[in-house]
Amino acid sequence: MAFISYHPATGREAERVATLSAAELEQRVQQSHVVAKEWRQSSFADRSAVLNRLASLLSANRERLALTMTREMGKLLSEALVEIDRCALECTYFATQGQAMLPLARSMTTFEPMGTVLLLTSWRFPLWQVFRMLAPTLMAGNVVLLKLAENLPRCAREIEWLLAEAGAPRGLVFSLLIDKLQVASLIADPRVKAMAFSGNRQDASQVAALAGQQLKPIVLELDETELHVILDDADLELAVDAAMRSRFRNAGQLGYAARGFIVTPGIADDFVARLSARLSELQCGDPEQETATLGPLATGLQRDELHQQVTAALAAGARAVVGCELPAGEGWHYPASLLDEVAPKMEVFRQQLSGPLACVIRVPSLDAITDLCQELGPDGTASIWTRDLARGEQLARRLSFGRCLINMDPHQGKGYPSGFNPAPEGRFNIKAFCHLKTLLVSV
Known part of the structure; x- marks a missing residue:
């Protein structure tokens, strides 16, 4: 070897x-x-x-x-x-x-x-x-x-x-x-x-x-589960900023980055539109150039596995909003990508992602959010975005995760694993x- x-x-x-x-x-x-x-x-x-x-x-x-x-x-x-x-x-x-x-x-x-x-x-x-x-x-x-x-x-x-x-x-x-x-x-x-x-x-x-x-x-x-729960009354500017840090630093290769963005109906379209606009600004480039905004993945195998997850999700009914296609040219680049209408049973949500891909899961109610998180077990973090702090705290107490944050970005000012x-x-x-x-x- x-x-x-x-x-x-x-x-x-x-x-x-x-x-x-x-x-x-x-x-x-x-x-x-x-x-x-x-x-x-x-x-x-x-x-x-x-x-x-x-x-x-x-x-x-x-x-x-x-x-x-x-x-x-x-x-x-x-x-x-x-x-x-x-x-x-x-x-x-x-x-x-x-x-x-x-x-x-x-x-x-x-x-x-x-x-x-x-x-x-x-x-x-x-x-x-x-x-x-x-x-x-x-x-x-x-x-x-x-x-x-x-x-x-x-x-x-x-x-x-x-x-x-x-x-x-x-x-x-x-x-x-x-x-x-x-x-x-x-x-x-x-x-x-x-x-x-x-x-x-x-x-x-x-x-x-x-x-x-x-x-x-x-x-x-x-590696642990991390979810962002974005309710109808969330401050979208803060939520989108957190989404960018959580999924697209280090080309999404974090091990603890957000697995998905659980969004309620009233704000879902606006969240997807704002996030896709931010992602369109990220361009694959030479990572040695300080002007580059998105570097390649670490290995070719990793890129292949990520694209297989994306392809399977699209075949199962998810919708590609940005990216989601293998680029031409040399190297192991993958574009900043966004999948909407991801179902909780899809592999792209159930398995740990390692790459510049965000998944949006639309849920009808707080009860549905609780049930979804319950299936994932206690090991992980949930970031809840809402202007109603009492409602956010109430939801946090219902979730199974060992760490719940309300209007707080788990990666703000850190950028490094600390587990x-x-x-x-x-x-x-x-x-x-x-x-x-x-x-x-x-x-």
């Missing part, structure tokens, strides 16, 4: 990297194990220094790193630059605040690092999903083995380069180009003490089962990979 880096804007292969051999993997795991014993004894000042140097390197190399993401994952260069800045900010935050989050060494109750942590990430935010966990985990005294998605070998190489340039001990963080069988053996390895995973629920269940067999702790960040066992302020919990240790002295 080889890890292949493609340029999504052209669909052409850029680089092919061989999977690590068994001997190479063993050498890295053993070195990580040795460094873990040393790093747990390091001072907070030493850990902070590494994170501060990482922050400086991220900022100093932001354009090059952003281009690597754009050319390997396809995201807009402007979005990639913001992602780099966010990674640098996270390193600085834990460099300055991390020690205060953990009890002092002389405390009777301390949090001791577990050791080597295996991080399995998705491809949607190549650096952010690494650094938001990496910074607090290193500050807590752990080391990390990193397995990025198969389409990101160049991003994996950049992360190792950053750690080396920051003066981190070799083995503190290793990027592993390994296949699924090697991942399974790594989970079973006694030198690996804990895991973190981000991605879909099907893969998560398999990884969690392997971790459970070894009684190893695992932190999961899962990794979040601590206050939505950050990764610095104690996630620590053992609680209590010291009792008899007198």
Whole structure:
């Protein structure tokens, strides 16, 4: 097996990297194990220094790193630059605040690092999903083995380069180009003490089962359901702005973006008209150009699956308002698309979408909204848009979702996933990979 880096804007292969051999993997795991014993004894000042140097390197190399993401994952260069800045900010935050989050060494109750942590990430935010966990985990005294998605070998190489340039001990963080069988053996390895995973629920269940067999702790960040419920008296300008952020940032490749827009009859036509007008302004283009408004999808397979969902929905009675056709030319572009009159039973609504597509589901009543949401289970978010706050709260209490917002955009000012066992302020919990240790002295 080889890890292949493609340029999504052209669909052409850029680089092919061989999977690590068994001997190479063993050498890295053993070195990580040795460094873990040393790093747990390091001072907070030493850990902070590494994170501060990482922050400086991220900022100093932001354009090059952003281009690597754009050319390997396809995201807009402007979005990639913001992602780099966010990674640098996270390193600085834990460099300055991390020690205060953990009890002092002389405390009777301390949090001791577990050791080597295996991080399995998705491809949607190549650096952010690494650094938001990496910074607090290193500050807590752990080391990390990193397995990025198969389409990101160049991003994996950049992360190792950053750690080396920051003066981190070799083995503190290793990027592993390994296949699924090697991942399974790594989970079973006694030198690996804990895991973190981000991605879909099907893969998560398999990884969690392997971790459970070894009684190893695992932190999961899962793709989740998100719906926007737009009632007849909603402020449409706010609702459409939220729809654009929820479904069309990062070319709709978010993992937690709105699955659909549930709209009541009195406002449905107006909502569709306003949203389609905004979508017509988004044009597929070269993601390296700052003027581009919509980049390509990360892989050709992903684009094919999205279009299959669209085609099946159209055949079942949905109506294409904007886009919904494969464009000519090279690369894995897909136009900003809008499907109206989507039925709740259609696959395009039932399955997680990953691409620049919005689905409108027209419902006749609040009771129908409640019944529809009940079928989807409690794991997810519902954003309710209405000028009648009492009515909105009443509906929110009837819905099954664990998180309901009224006239609030769940992505306003965030733009990044934060489901990794979040601590206050939505950050990764610095104690996630620590053992609680209590010291009792008899007198």
